[in-house]
Amino acid sequence: MSKSNFESYPPLFRPANIPRLDRDKAETLSKLAVEAANIPVISIDLQCTTSCMSEACRNWGLFRLANHGIPITLLNQIEEHAKKLFSLPYETKKAFFSSSPISYFWGTPALTPSGSAIPQKPNNQQSLQWMEGFNVSLSQLSHLHYQDVLLETFRCLLEEYGKHQSRLATTIFKVLASDLNLGPLQTQSHLSVATGLLRVYRYPRCHEPEGAWGIDVHTDSSVLSIIHQDEVGGLQVYSKDHQWLDVNPLPNTLIVNIGDMLQAMSDDKYMSVKHRVKVNKHKERISIGYFVFPAEDAIIQSTNYKPFTYADFRAQVQHDLKTVGIKTGLQKFKFTTQIS
Numbered sequence: 001m002s003k004s005n006f007e008s009y010p011p012l013f014r015p016a017n018i019p020r021l022d023r024d025k026a027e028t029l030s031k032l033a034v035e036a037a038n039i040p041v042i043s044i045d046l047q048c049t050t051s052c053m054s055e056a057c058r059n060w061g062l063f064r065l066a067n068h069g070i071p072i073t074l075l076n077q078i079e080e081h082a083k084k085l086f087s088l089p090y091e092t093k094k095a096f097f098s099s100s101p102i103s104y105f106w107g108t109p110a111l112t113p114s115g116s117a118i119p120q121k122p123n124n125q126q127s128l129q130w131m132e133g134f135n136v137s138l139s140q141l142s143h144l145h146y147q148d149v150l151l152e153t154f155r156c157l158l159e160e161y162g163k164h165q166s167r168l169a170t171t172i173f174k175v176l177a178s179d180l181n182l183g184p185l186q187t188q189s190h191l192s193v194a195t196g197l198l199r200v201y202r203y204p205r206c207h208e209p210e211g212a213w214g215i216d217v218h219t220d221s222s223v224l225s226i227i228h229q230d231e232v233g234g235l236q237v238y239s240k241d242h243q244w245l246d247v248n249p250l251p252n253t254l255i256v257n258i259g260d261m262l263q264a265m266s267d268d269k270y271m272s273v274k275h276r277v278k279v280n281k282h283k284e285r286i287s288i289g290y291f292v293f294p295a296e297d298a299i300i301q302s303t304n305y306k307p308f309t310y311a312d313f314r315a316q317v318q319h320d321l322k323t324v325g326i327k328t329g330l331q332k333f334k335f336t337t338q339i340s
């Protein structure tokens with residue numbers, strides 16, 4: 001069992017506050033999750049890249065990316081620094097990271113563009129989520145320098161990591177844009193690296209893991225999301241065959257998810273994959289997500305959806321979270337067939 005420093009946990013995650021066992025959840029978990037042995041592994045430099053990637057996006061909504069070119073030393077250093085920062089007392093984290101470009105959050109991944117938690121209407125399905133994180137605006141990261149050596153090193157590492165992720169997202173999007181026959185203007189505006197952000201997560205240990213989700217079931221609002229996870233595991237995806245699958249860690253690979261924006265651009269040919277994160281009784285888990293979006297004013301035009309911009313979509317999601325407590329997502333933008 002890894003040792004925990006409970007002072008660093010948000011108070012609601014400390015052992016005195018054990019979530020109640022959710023019997024439905026416990027049953028779902030024990031019955032359904034199987035290891036996803038056959039998630040496609042794609043190497044950017046292979047000849048089959050376009051057809052393999054296209055097939056993975058259509059059938060899975062995700063793939064594992066090999067030969068990504070991010071040095072293992074960089075990944076290890078970020079993980080090591082993240083662990084050090086997360087293990088600071090909770091109050092210190094709140095005070096150090098109270099504003100952009102690196103802000104601290106916990107209990108929900110739903111944040112405003114400036115990185116603070118969106119106040120949500122409580123609802124049965126969406127309770128407290130067992131995680132904490134640093135939200136990192138990549139475009140603002142180079143504008144600030146920290147006096148503290150640990151923070152400044154972390155900032156520099158994230159800046160370097162962000163550059164790698166922008167490179168990967170651009171390369172992957174070019175391949176997919178050609179598969180979808182997007183024109184040059186769309187290819188340029190429908191993925192804007194200036195919108196890129198990172199989320200560095202820690203999922204604390206949970207005494208009653210059947211009582212909470214690290215992150216509850218959702219789809220990402222992004223064009224693409226690229227996840228690096230440590231060796232603990234916990235990510236699950238919902239397959240085309242309606243099964244929850246464990247996306248076990250596979251060394252030297254990243255996980256690429258299709259987000260809602262790419263599903264709309266592709267007229268539903270690609271799937272924005274449903275996924276969630278389990279928590280662990282014995283181990284804390286670290287993951288790093290990169291999320292990239294279209295340019296704010298780029299109009300996404302397709303057959304199945306009314307024309308909309310990412311700014312419209314984000315405003316709708318925030319409105320839904322505040323009023324009904326859940327994200328309705330793309331459904332709100334779909335043309336409805338009128339039966340006369």
Ligand SMILES: O=C(O)CCC(=O)C(=O)O
Pocket residue numbers: 109199201215220227229235275276277287288289
């Ligand atoms: O931590 C992970 O593996 C996934 C995180 C995630 O799904 C998200 O941030 O949207």
Ligand SMILES: [Fe+2]
Pocket residue numbers: 218219220225275
């Ligand atoms: Fe996600």
